[in-house]
Amino acid sequence: MPVTTIGTAEVHVDAEGFLTEYDEWNEEVGRQLAAAIGIELTEAHWKPIRFLREDFVQHGETATLRRVSTVAGVPIKELFALFPKKPAKKMAYIAGLPKPRGCV
Template identity: 75%
Template sequence: MPVTTIADRTVHVDDEGFLTVYDEWDEDLGRRLAAQIGVTLTDAHWKAIRFLRADFRTRGETATIRRVSTLAGIPTKELFTLFPKKPAKKMAYIAGLPKPHGCV
């Protein structure tokens, strides 16, 4: 499993840079990951990210954009505004989770 250094700490990642160890993530690291992809986090972003983290802990897989929209109550259009172009992939990256199934 590859490792990399982000914000002066070593984390395990996959070949695309997604974190692979759930407990290596914290909100400070989330802010750093967001900055790396040009996203400035607001309360609306955190709502989606915290939902993803909690849902992953329960289900063991990263939620799809449809699941986030339906269960977290965040309209799909808003998710595309918050995380432009590839919201599911960007949300998972910032949340320190694996890329969702079906995500290219």
């Protein structure tokens, strides 16, 4: 896997730029990834991102948009407002996780 520098951290990424090593992520890396796609993180952004990180450890895959909405309690409409156009893909990217299944 290719290695790239995000902020001051060297991380492993796939061909699309998604982190491939769970432990290389931290909130500063998340802020840098968000800034790279034009998102300034607020506390409202961190709730689904932290949920994704915790859920990934338990289930071994990135949660879908529907799961974030139902289990984390963040309405889908709000997720689209926080992460415009492709919220599941953007949340996974910022959270340092693989793209959810079904994302193009």
